[in-house]
Each structure stands twice: as C-alpha cells, then as structure tokens.
Amino acid sequence: MEPTLQFIRKIHSTLTTLEECPLQGNENAPEAVITIFPEFFEGVQHITEGSEIILLTWLHLADRTTLKCYPRNNRESPFVGVFSTRSPDRPNPIGIHPVKVLSISDTGSIKVSGLEVINQTPLIDIKPVWK
Amino acid sequence: MEPTLQFIRKIHSTLTTLEECPLQGNENAPEAVITIFPEFFEGVQHITEGSEIILLTWLHLADRTTLKCYPRNNRESPFVGVFSTRSPDRPNPIGIHPVKVLSISDTGSIKVSGLEVINQTPLIDIKPVWK
Numbered sequence: 001m002e003p004t005l006q007f008i009r010k011i012h013s014t015l016t017t018l019e020e021c022p023l024q025g026n027e028n029a030p031e032a033v034i035t036i037f038p039e040f041f042e043g044v045q046h047i048t049e050g051s052e053i054i055l056l057t058w059l060h061l062a063d064r065t066t067l068k069c070y071p072r073n074n075r076e077s078p079f080v081g082v083f084s085t086r087s088p089d090r091p092n093p094i095g096i097h098p099v100k101v102l103s104i105s106d107t108g109s110i111k112v113s114g115l116e117v118i119n120q121t122p123l124i125d126i127k128p129v130w131k
Numbered sequence: 132m133e134p135t136l137q138f139i140r141k142i143h144s145t146l147t148t149l150e151e152c153p154l155q156g157n158e159n160a161p162e163a164v165i166t167i168f169p170e171f172f173e174g175v176q177h178i179t180e181g182s183e184i185i186l187l188t189w190l191h192l193a194d195r196t197t198l199k200c201y202p203r204n205n206r207e208s209p210f211v212g213v214f215s216t217r218s219p220d221r222p223n224p225i226g227i228h229p230v231k232v233l234s235i236s237d238t239g240s241i242k243v244s245g246l247e248v249i250n251q252t253p254l255i256d257i258k259p260v261w262k
Contacts, residue, residue, distance in 0.1 A: 003189060004135050006222045040222060042198040046211040053214075056225060058134060067173040080177040083184075083257035091137045091171060092255045094187060096227065124223045126214035 005058060007122040008040045015118050018061060022116045023072055024086075025097050029114035034123055036108040044126065049104055055097040056125035057117055062093030095121070098129055136189060138253040139171045146249050149192060153247045154203055155217075156228050160245035165254055167239040175257065180235055186228040187256035188248050193224030226252070229260055 013032040015021050022029045034055075036044050047053065066089035071077045082090040099112040144163040146152050153160045165186075167175050178184065197220035202208045213221040230243040 002135050002138060003191075004133050006195070007133060008222060040198065043212040043214045043221070045199070046209070046215040048215075051215075054227070056223070056227075060134075064137070067171065068176070078177070081174040083174045084177040084179075084182075084259060086258055090256065091139060091174070092187070094225065094256055096185070096258065125221065125225055127217055127227065128215060
C-alpha cells in the first residue's frame with residue numbers, strides 16, 4: 001500500500017565518497033549537474049537561470065533503521081531522535097537542498113550551486129524556494 | 132529497485148475535503164495533530180515545544196502523471212512545468228510544510244500550527260528548520 005518513488009534523475013557530482021561530502025550544502029559543497037530523464041523533461045520547463053530552487057533527493061546510502069543519532073556525528077552531543085536532526089540515516093532518507101540554478105541547457109541539463117550529496121544520488125523532486 | 136516509503140504516521144486535521152485545503156500553510160490553515168506510530172517513537176524524542184520544524188508529507192490524493200500545470204489553479208497564468216511550481220500533482224507528491232510545535236505529549240502526540248493538508252495525509256519525515 002505504501003508508495004514507490006520515481007527517480008527523475010541522478011545527480012552528477014565530483015563527490016564520490018561519503019567522507020568527502022560536506023554535512024550541509026553551504027559548507028564548501030561543489031557545484032553539481034542534473035540531467036532530467038526525457039520522460040520528465042516537460043516538468044522542468046520554466047525553471048530559469050539564477051532562480052533559487054529546492055532539490056529533493058533520495059539519500060540512497062542511508063541506514064533506514066536508524067532512529068537515534070549524534071547530531072553532526074559529534075559523539076559529545078546528546079544522542080537524540082533522528083527527527084530533530086538532519087542526519088541522512090532515518091526511515092525515509094529524503095534530502096532537502098536549497099540551491100541556485102547557475103545554468104540550464106536546452107537538453108534539460110541544470111547546473112546548480114553547492115550540493116553536498118554523493119555522485120549518483122537520485123533526484124526525486126524540484127520545487128521553488130518558499131518565502 | 133526504486134524505494135518504497137514508510138509512513139511514520141498520518142496527520143489528523145479538521146480539513147476533510149480538498150476544496151477546504153488552503154494552497155499554503157500560511158493561508159489560514161488550521162492546527163493539526165500528529166501521533167507517531169510506536170515503532171518510530173524514539174525518533175521524535177528531543178523535539179521541543181515552540182520549535183520550528185519541517186514536516187514532509189506524502190500527498191496521497193495527487194495525480195502522479197502531471198508534468199505541467201497552472202500555478203495556484205489560475206487558468207490565466209502560463210501553463211508551466213510542475214517542477215517550477217508547488218502543485219501537489221507531480222511525479223513524487225511530497226509536501227514540505229514549515230510549522231511550529233505548539234505542544235507535544237508524553238505519548239508522542241504533536242500539535243502543530245497551520246497545516247494545509249487534508250485529514251489522513253501520511254507523514255514521511257520531520258526535520259529541523261534550516262537557517
């Protein structure tokens with residue numbers, strides 16, 4: 001009964017190991033490129049260069065059984081419920097990433113600013129930033 | 132190969148038809164209550180009253196085949212790709228809702244401020260607000 005996600009594309013990044021990935025996008029994360037699968041291409045029309053968007057990713061390497069963790073992997077922090085943290089290890093490991101569109105090509109390839117996910121992370125949604 | 136979501140709980144709201152639901156949480160949406168399923172209860176420990184959190188929901192009544200729409204259902208707006216809108220109709224209908232925790236009980240029942248989703252909408256994640 002519970003739904004299955006559809007991947008709209010994978011992220012192309014120079015980050016190839018989890019150790020290299022910053023904890024957040026504003027911590028010196030590199031630019032990344034998304035090329036939308038053709039069947040979803042219509043959906044990205046009207047995204048414009050310079051706009052701020054939110055990417056939703058599926059953090060496919062996460063441990064979905066984790067319910068408590070140390071925030072920012074700091075063993076001196078209290079051991080807390082994952083829902084009060086941004087740990088990738090959680091029952092539904094969805095990443096939320098506010099980024100800026102640096103460029104967009106006619107073929108649906110979108111280059112975005114600082115994104116902290118590993119290469120080949122699946123993209124599941126794109127939304128405009130809310131105010 | 133594509134992953135299946137786990138519902139951590141359903142939302143209890145006085146909104147029982149889609150027509151009643153505001154388009155956004157800050158448009159006079161009512162308070163709502165979440166009671167976490169016991170198997171995920173550990174994960175909500177350390178969420179505190181007064182804190183700002185982001186709820187991720189699965190908008191289960193959405194049309195997952197929609198790729199273009201009129202923003203805010205306004206037929207005078209341009210017909211655009213869903214990824215540049217917040218339409219619930221999209222390939223992976225995940226709702227992102229910044230809300231405030233009004234109260235939290237010992238049994239894991241969390242009352243939150245203005246939430247625009249219909250009663251029984253599944254909750255899939257809770258995260259702290261990012262700055």
